[in-house]
Amino acid sequence: METAVQQHTYKKENALFPFCKGCGHHHYVNHLDEALVKLNLDPNKVCIVSDIGCIGILDSLFATPHTFHTTHGRSTAFATGIELADGILNDSKLKTIVVIGDGGATIGLLHLVNAALMNVDVTVLLANNFLYGMTGGQHSQFSPLEFVTPTTPAGNIVPPMDICSIVKSCGATFVRQAAATDKQLGDVIAEAIAHPGFALVEILELCPEWALPFNKIDGKSINEKLHAENNMNAAAVRQDFTTLYKEKVLGSPKKMVDDTITPKYSSALNGTCRIVLAGTAGEKVQLASFLFMKSAISSTLHATQKNDNPVTQGSGFSLSEVCISSEEILYTGIDTPDVVIISSPEGLKEVTANGTLARCSSDTIVVAEQTLSEFDCAGKVSRLPLRALCTGSRAALSALASLNMIKGWVSQDALLEMIDGKFKEKSLLYHRDIEALIPFVKI
Amino acid sequence: MSAMNTSSIKIRTGNQMIAEGALFAGCQFFAGYPITPASGVYKSMIEQLPQRNGVAISAPDEISALAYCVGASGRGAKAMTATSGPGWALMIETVQYALMTELPVVIAMVQRLGPSTGGATQNGQADILFTEFCTSGAYTIPIFAPSTPQECFEVTTIAFKWAELLRTPVVILSDKEVGMMSEDVDFNQLKNTPPWYRKEFTPQNGRQHITYDFTDLEDVPLFAPVGGPNKVTMTGSAHDKKGTLQKNSSETLDVLIHLQKKIEARKEEMAVVRVDDQNDAETLVLSFGITARTAKEATRRARAEGKKVRNANVISLFPIPEKKLKEAAAGVKRIVVAEENMTGQYRSVIQALFSGKEIVGVNSIGKMITPAMIQNAIL
Incomplete structure (x- = not known):
């Protein structure tokens, strides 16, 4: 946001630069200040988000803009949060400028990548001096080949990262590369700040303390490193994240589904009934227990439900534990189940492995698919043609609904209402299943 | 309707x-x-x-x-x-x-x-x-x-x-x-605590905003957002009240002490411990998270057997609600701390509060603690 009062500098008066003699950071600071003056931004609408390392202490040289001195490599992520809160929540136009070195850009690369992908309105000014200056001149992932540093005494053998290409490949719409000594740098930075959306300027510098003594490198070789292609925009200008978010996401969805349950039915259950359903992923085991839980609540009971499945979710066993109770449910585990329904071999394998079958008492009702192999269990085991009569995908719910018809744990009307509501015209299949299973369950 | x-x-x-x-x-x-x-x-x-x-x-x-x-x-x-x-x-x-x-x-x-x-x-x-x-x-x-x-x-x-x-x-x-x-x-x-908003700085008598300003060590600085009309100087490095990087100035050390004091000073105000008391309780069953529900079930069952049990569901784990925990333990002989880890993590940081009492851990790894496990530890 431009201000009515002409700003002459944003720096502190007589600021003492903390950088070594000959360090490119001097130029960097002055060019940044030039850019701000050129744009004549309201200082309150500028936030300098600085990283760690020599360049990170630059914030202390600025008097009037907001400053946010962050952690190593994370400056772009903090800046992203600031920009989103500013642009979306406050509908404001704060200019968020990230000041980061090559070390910070390496450890925080994903933050740069994601900011470019999002096209968040943040300007990144990357000071690349090819090494970690503050910690003793160690080489970085930006060091050129053959670069000599305390950690590459034989010369660097790994090629440097090309950050401009990286962010371009992520759809960055403004990417520039320049030497810190470049007289036009102030203009380039001003252009970057003014650019709506993500902008990155890679500023090449020399570290007089660690680069110059060990390497044949000077202003000329720096200029040779500048690639003409890095000063062209790779991606077409596109909407920045804040604008897109306001347009497409904010305020949506217009309507939320009301899933309130009215306890309009009743149940004769006095105490708690703990049920385990075990079957195969994709066969609506967890849905069966959810509908049962819903009908329990509709029957003025309390209920809890928890599910288990292999990490891949869509394969192997599917397990669900549901507790229904006339009282508040305190303990949510199932030590001795009241009911176990096993609808497939995967389900049997799991209730065997997790100890459910071993914990059954002589009172436990166990309903198992007829074709399952033999298993040991102290409960009252009935083997039913669940899969033949109901198919695998209806087996668990139809078995539970027919058992409930006899036992009356929850209101059967409530359960049928849930089934009808969920499956619409296909609910007739469940009604037919229940009818077919009742004679078996009675036995 | x-x-x-x-x-x-x-x-x-x-x-x-x-x-x-x-x-x-x-x-x-x-x-x-x-x-x-x-x-x-x-x-x-x-x-x-x-x-x-x-x-x-x-x-x-x-x-x-x-x-x-x-x-x-x-x-x-x-x-x-x-x-x-x-x-x-x-x-x-x-x-x-x-x-x-x-x-x-x-x-x-x-x-x-x-x-x-x-x-x-x-x-x-x-x-x-x-x-x-x-x-x-x-x-x-x-x-x-x-x-x-x-x-x-x-x-x-x-x-x-x-x-x-x-x-x-x-x-x-x-x-x-x-x-x-x-x-x-x-x-x-549902219970709730009404929405609370951080106190914002408003310029009075021409006073400039100081990012980390406080008078007493336990004071919380007034907030000004970046992007607002008052300049903010944020930093994660050791700093004075203005946010200037400093190492050993007494003001910087004050800021470091203040970060802890502002929390400690409100320790008791932050304490949330829900106690289900029983007269002449001999055992206190103390738990939190999912195990607190199991502990309540164990307490209910133990009482049905005639045992004298008090139950505490600790909601504010840190800062340690010392006063409330001591009150909860008053008069009991044994404190049972139930938590689903091997080493009794919370027990290890609160046991010093209960000198003279027997402290027993009920622990588990990879599976839920059952009511029976807690019941077995009740006097």
């Missing part, structure tokens, strides 16, 4: 109720990254926050998720993220930054089985010390632990209040069982 008769019962998980609590508390910014068992919070916030004109976004990792939140907090937004142990490990750097820069943020930490990637869908209550003692410099991170979906709502409103009031990161320490289990929740019965 009159309003009185209108049902407000819904099926909700603990994770969903953390999201509901956050919305009630006025959360405006959420950034998430998928991780079982915390993803439910992320999904609920993505579903609901934009509708309320808030920002809910996806981050490319947990480090970004929390950094986005802290940046947004610096711009004045109430912010939250959610994760589990492996994600928390990545977030610690930024938790410390929020603490040092005095930027409020709430982190829902839904524990699972560790170590490493551990068991994504298995419960654990073994990240208590990992969460509390994660800062270099040893600062208190307020931690609140819910034991039911209903409590998830309430605890989240409490967490936001203290994050905003203290200007510091606050953790909701949930667990997989509380987070992923569904239960009937009556929205009319």
